[in-house]
Structures are given as structure tokens and as C-alpha cells.
Amino acid sequence: xxxxxxxxxxxxxxxxxxxxxxxxxxxxxxxxxxxxxxxxxxxxxxxxxxxxxxxxxxxxxxxxxxxxxxxxxxxxxxxxxxxxxxxxxxxxxxxxxxxxxxxxxxxxxxxxxxxxxxxxxxxxxxxxxxxxxxxxxxxxxxxxxxxxxxxxxxxxxxxxxxxxxxxxxxxxxxxxxxxxxxxxxxxxxxxxxxxxxxxxxxxxxxxxxxxxxxxxxxxxxxxxxxxxxxxxxxxxxxxxxxxxxxxxxxxxxxxxxxxxxxxxxxxxxxxxxxxxxxxxxxxxxxxxxxxxxxxxxxxxxxxxxxxxxxxxxxxxxxxxxxxxxxxxxxxxxxxxxxxxxxxxxx
Amino acid sequence: xxxxxxxxxxxxxxxxxxxxxxxxxxxxxxxxxxxxxxxxxxxxxxxxxxxxxxxxxxxxxxxxxxxxxxxxxxxxxxxxxxxxxxxxxxxxxxxxxxxxxxxxxxxxxxxxxxxxxxxxxxxxxxxxxxxxxxxxxxxxxxxxxxxxxxxxxxxxxxxxxxxxxxxxxxxxxxxxxxxxxxxxxxxxxxxxxxxxxxxxxxxxxxxxxxxxxxxxxxxxxxxxxxxxxxxxxxxxxxxxxxxxxxxxxxxxxxxxxxxxxxxxxxxxxxxxxxxxxxxxxxxxx
Numbered sequence: 001x002x003x004x005x006x007x008x009x010x011x012x013x014x015x016x017x018x019x020x021x022x023x024x025x026x027x028x029x030x031x032x033x034x035x036x037x038x039x040x041x042x043x044x045x046x047x048x049x050x051x052x053x054x055x056x057x058x059x060x061x062x063x064x065x066x067x068x069x070x071x072x073x074x075x076x077x078x079x080x081x082x083x084x085x086x087x088x089x090x091x092x093x094x095x096x097x098x099x100x101x102x103x104x105x106x107x108x109x110x111x112x113x114x115x116x117x118x119x120x121x122x123x124x125x126x127x128x129x130x131x132x133x134x135x136x137x138x139x140x141x142x143x144x145x146x147x148x149x150x151x152x153x154x155x156x157x158x159x160x161x162x163x164x165x166x167x168x169x170x171x172x173x174x175x176x177x178x179x180x181x182x183x184x185x186x187x188x189x190x191x192x193x194x195x196x197x198x199x200x201x202x203x204x205x206x207x208x209x210x211x212x213x214x215x216x217x218x219x220x221x222x223x224x225x226x227x228x229x230x231x232x233x234x235x236x237x238x239x240x241x242x243x244x245x246x247x248x249x250x251x252x253x254x255x256x257x258x259x260x261x262x263x264x265x266x267x268x269x270x271x272x273x274x275x276x277x278x279x280x281x282x283x284x285x286x287x288x289x290x291x292x293x294x295x296x297x298x299x300x301x302x303x304x305x306x307x308x309x310x311x312x313x314x315x316x317x318x319x320x321x322x323x324x325x326x327x328x329x330x331x332x333x334x335x336x337x338x339x340x341x342x343x344x345x346x
Numbered sequence: 347x348x349x350x351x352x353x354x355x356x357x358x359x360x361x362x363x364x365x366x367x368x369x370x371x372x373x374x375x376x377x378x379x380x381x382x383x384x385x386x387x388x389x390x391x392x393x394x395x396x397x398x399x400x401x402x403x404x405x406x407x408x409x410x411x412x413x414x415x416x417x418x419x420x421x422x423x424x425x426x427x428x429x430x431x432x433x434x435x436x437x438x439x440x441x442x443x444x445x446x447x448x449x450x451x452x453x454x455x456x457x458x459x460x461x462x463x464x465x466x467x468x469x470x471x472x473x474x475x476x477x478x479x480x481x482x483x484x485x486x487x488x489x490x491x492x493x494x495x496x497x498x499x500x501x502x503x504x505x506x507x508x509x510x511x512x513x514x515x516x517x518x519x520x521x522x523x524x525x526x527x528x529x530x531x532x533x534x535x536x537x538x539x540x541x542x543x544x545x546x547x548x549x550x551x552x553x554x555x556x557x558x559x560x561x562x563x564x565x566x567x568x569x570x571x572x573x574x575x576x577x578x579x580x581x582x583x584x585x586x587x588x589x590x591x592x593x594x595x596x597x598x599x600x601x602x603x604x605x606x607x608x609x610x611x612x613x614x615x616x617x618x619x620x621x622x623x624x625x626x627x628x629x630x631x
Binding site: 004015227231234237283 | 413439449450454462465470475479517
């Protein structure tokens with residue numbers, strides 16, 4: 001039985017799923033451990049206790065620690081966490097909306113749209129300041145989502161049509177990106193390629209701050225609409241019968257999903273398969289109800305990318321592997337497993 | 347039965363039954379018209395079955411009555427008000443609909459599903475009030491799902507799953523329940539179980555039930571009122587005795603049948619013996 005506590009006062013009543021709360025706390029704790037380890041490793045290793053001391057601003061044996069931890073390394077670890085959280089939320093919302101466990105921002109082409117826009121800017125318009133790349137990526141993602149919405153929803157939704165058209169749009173966007181890369185100037189191309197791999201290398205507070213408002217705004221908007229998302233997962237007819245404004249809620253939630261994926265991709269490039277895997281991990285832990293699922297997915301996504309970046313930095317040292325390669329190496333087999341399982345169920 | 351209701355706790359007074367009717371209703375998809383200028387009235391506080399052959403527009407009519415589709419022409423009225431002029435939430439508090447073979451996400455428990463029925467009664471600030479909790483427990487009890495409340499739906503049998511969905515519709519606490527083929531894919535015992543449950547909801551709480559049914563004998567046995575659809579309109583409407591006739595079976599279902607009185611209930615029972623004979627002599631395929 002899922003235990004829950006309910007806050008009731010006057011006309012106010014808010015349930016809290018105790019198991020989900022415990023799971024989210026556990027995942028956040030694990031992420032914190034990951035972040036501390038992540039910040040500790042590098043050319044200049046720092047022991048975890050010293051990392052914690054430096055994070056808290058306490059005195060450590062070495063006065064360089066404070067600078068190394070808080071200025072050089074912490075923002076990268078935090079960006080990894082936030083990017084993972086945003087992608088996972090985006091995937092969880094999309095899986096709920098399409099009622100399909102295979103949906104994820106990268107599967108339906110949203111990441112590819114963001115990628116195309118960003119690469120176009122980097123390669124074709126190198127004079128444009130780099131600060132415009134995130135908004136451009138956002139526009140690319142929204143454009144893909146809008147096209148998808150228009151093509152897939154003909155009066156009523158069809159999850160399979162949404163996914164298939166998404167895969168198609170993603171392929172077109174990827175092909176156009178490849179053309180850009182093939183004909184671009186070598187300097188810009190290498191910059192674009194690094195961006196496309198999905199990496200948090202060298203991310204500083206300057207990249208972290210613009211990501212936060214997106215995550216805060218659309219993450220909390222999605223959480224506030226969890227109730228509606230729950231109803232939508234029962235199918236359009238049931239949801240409409242329950243009094244859900246189906247098109248409105250779906251539009252809003254899709255906007256959240258797209259904005260979160262776009263903000264993440266704009267910051268770290270296309271870190272693959274996090275949006276697919278994290279919601280599944282979360283669903284195993286807390287069940288399908290989105291009030292608990294969304295926070296749990298965000299926490300698992302954050303944890304995944306922090307872990308992936310940690311592995312990428314440590315496992316092949318002194319070489320560094322972008323976290324996007326690590327998540328894809330794990331995520332692609334997972335995707336095949338999901339496909340295999342859903343083919344089995346049919 | 348009345349004592350049973352008292353034993354099981356406070357039975358709230360049945361709400362004033364809503365009057366649901368349609369006038370001049372024309373319904374269709376893309377470029378096909380399924381229902382044309384149909385007029386129909388649902389008797390409040392009674393069980394109504396909509397019958398007819400495949401593709402006659404039974405489900406389409408039910409969807410229109412539940413406000414799930416916009417008519418091409420004509421209107422559906424709830425208590426005299428055009429149903430599309432009413433706020434979505436208000437309609438959802440008065441009219442529950444269970445579509446045909448709905449699907450729940452993997453891992454959703456019976457209780458979580460039933461709790462979804464409270465959606466139209468909730469707001470962001472009131473997501474799980476004491477009355478939400480009471481309504482869900484009531485619904486689970488009436489459908490005999492309390493023992494299975496914490497089981498995921500995908501681990502249940504077809505009959506149990508259907509009862510779980512009905513508990514969602516019950517938790518919605520609407521005076522009218524619309525159900526699209528609530529007995530499909532169920533074996534005989536489970537069909538009866540569902541129909542008896544609907545019968546109890548009607549007799550004990552005065553809820554109006556409208557259901558699309560495939561089985562004519564079940565429809566005759568478990569409903570007060572029947573509506574037979576044919577050729578985009580109403581072929582016959584009335585009591586089972588009035589509607590279930592050899593003519594109906596011949597014209598609507600293309601079947602030759604004897605109608606006998608059920609030895610237990612006296613209700614019409616149809617016993618088909620062949621396909622309709624064509625005027626040209628052959629049988630229809």
C-alpha cells in the first residue's frame with residue numbers, strides 16, 4: 001500500500017506520498033554524494049571531507065580548495081545534475097502524455113531540433129554571440145514540437161503517430177545538421193561537434209544561471225499540473241469525461257516538456273537517453289502517479305548525469321569522455337530492451 | 347436490500363436525477379455521417395440500454411451524450427441546458443462516462459484509479475479532501491474491490507479490471523453513468539456481475555444508467571428502457587417488451603428469431619434460428 005500523509009486545513013487538502021518523498025530524498029542524497037565525489041576528482045584531487053568543508057565555506061588545509069571547489073568544479077557538477085533533471089522531467093511528461101514508455105525528447109526529435117538550430121548558429125552564422133545559442137536551441141525545439149503537434153494530432157491524439165512522426169522529424173533535423181557539419185568551416189564544426197555530443201565540460205556559473213529559471217518555471221508548472229497529467233494518462237476519452245480540458249492541458253504540458261528539454265540541450269548539448277531512462281527508474285521506485293513520479297524522475301535524471309560525468313572523467317583518465325557518450329552507451333541498450341519488452345507484450 | 351444499504355453506512359439521498367436528451371442530433375466522423383437527426387430521451391433514474399448491430403452508431407451516440415464529441419447538427423441537453431454551454435467540470439460532476447475497454451498506465455493500483463474519479467471535485471488547493479477519501483472508499487466497497495485496492499490493474503482479471511474502472515466512475519459521484527459495452531471481453535459470470543452491480547446502483551441509489559450493450563437478452567433483462575438504433579436513427583424505443591420483437595431482429599439485426607417469455611422473469615428472450623431471408627430467396631451474408 002502506498003502510504004500517504006494528508007495536510008488538511010479548512011478548504012485546503014494536499015496529499016503527500018510518503019514513499020515517493022523517501023525515494024526522492026534518497027535519490028537527492030545519492031546525487032549529493034555523487035556531486036561531492038565529482039568535485040573531488042581531477043588533476044588536483046581533493047578528499048571528500050575537504051570538498052564538503054570547502055562547499056560549506058569552512059577552513060581546509062589548503063586555501064586553494066575553496067576556489068577549486070566552488071568556482072572551478074562545482075558549477076560543472078551542478079549543471080550535470082540540472083541538465084539530467086530537466087531531461088528526465090521532459091521525458092516523464094512526454095511518456096505520460098503519449099501513454100508510451102518509449103517516448104522521450106530525443107526519440108520524438110525535440111533534441112534534434114534544438115541541435116539543428118544551435119549548429120546552424122554555430123556553423124552558418126559564427127558572428128552571432130554564443131549567448132544566443134541557448135535561445136536558438138529553444139526555438140528549434142519548440143519548432144519541432146509545434147510541427148509534431150500539427151502533424152500528429154488530427155482531431156484526436158494517436159500516441160503511435162506522434163512517435164513515428166517525431167522519429168521522422170528527428171531524422172530530417174539530424175540530416176540537416178549533418179549537412180551543416182559537412183560544409184561548415186573546420187573551427188566552427190569542431191565547436192558544433194563538441195556541443196552535439198552532450199558534454200558539461202568547462203561549464204561554469206555563467207551557464208548554470210540561465211538554466212535555472214527554465215527548470216524552476218517549467219519544472220514547477222509541470223508539477224502543478226501533475227493531477228491533470230494523471231488524468232490524461234487514462235486516455236483522452238476518460239480524461240475528457242472526468243472534466244479535463246484535454247487540448248489545453250496537453251498543450252501546456254507539452255510546452256513544459258519542450259521547454260525543459262530545450263533548456264537542457266541548450267546548456268549541455270544532446271545528452272542522450274536520460275529522458276528515456278530516468279522516468280523508468282522513477283516509475284519502478286514510486287509508481288505511475290505523477291505527483292511522486294515527476295520529482296523522482298528529476299532526481300534520478302540528475303543523479304544519472306552526475307554519475308555519467310563522474311565515470312567519464314575517472315574511467316578513462318587522463319582522457320575525458322563526454323557524459324553524453326556514457327549515458328548513450330547505457331541508454332541505447334536500455335532502449336532496445338524496452339522495445340523488446342513492448343514487442344513481447346503485444 | 348434497503349437494510350443492506352443502511353448496514354453499510356450512511357446512504358446519501360439520491361440526487362435529483364438529471365434529464366438527458368438529444369434533439370436533431372447529427373453525428374459523424376470525417377466524411378461519414380453515422381447518426382442523422384436523431385431525437386432521444388434518457389428516462390431519469392432508470393437503466394437504459396442502447397442496442398443495435400455493429401457500426402450503427404451506438405458508441406457514437408453515447409460519446410455525444412457524454413459531451414465527448416461535438417454534434418454536426420442538433421444538440422444534447424442536460425436538464426434543458428445545451429451541454430456544450432455548461433462548464434466542463436460541472437458536466438463531469440453530473441455525468442460519468444466509461445469508454446469501451448479503457449487502458450490504465452502500467453503499475454497503477456485500483457485505489458489510484460478510483461481516486462482519479464475525484465478529479466472534477468478537486469482543485470489545486472483541495473487535492474485529497476475527506477470527502478474524496480470517503481467517496482473512493484465507498485466506490486471500492488460497492489464494487490467489492492476493497493480487498494484488491496492496492497493491486498496494480500495489470501495483475502487483475504478482466505472482470506476485476508472492469509469493476510475497478512466502474513469504481514472510478516462511481517467515485518466521480520455523478521447522478522448519471524454512461525457505459526460503453528461494460529461487458530465486452532468478459533465471461534458470462536463476470537458479465538452478470540457487472541450488470542447486477544449496475545442494477546444495484548440504480549435500485550439503491552437511483553442513479554441513471556445508460557449503457558451500450560451487444561447482448562439483447564442481457565439488455566432486456568437488466569434495463570427498464572431500450573433504444574434500438576438502425577440506419578442512423580432510432581428504430582424503436584421503449585420497454586424491453588416493446589422493443590425486442592421479431593421485426594426488430596429481422597430489420598435491425600438481420601436475424602430470424604423467436605421471442606419467448608423468460609420463464610423466470612417474463613421478460614422477452616430472443617432465440618435466433620437463422621439469418622434473415624431475402625425477398626429474392628437467398629440468405630444474407
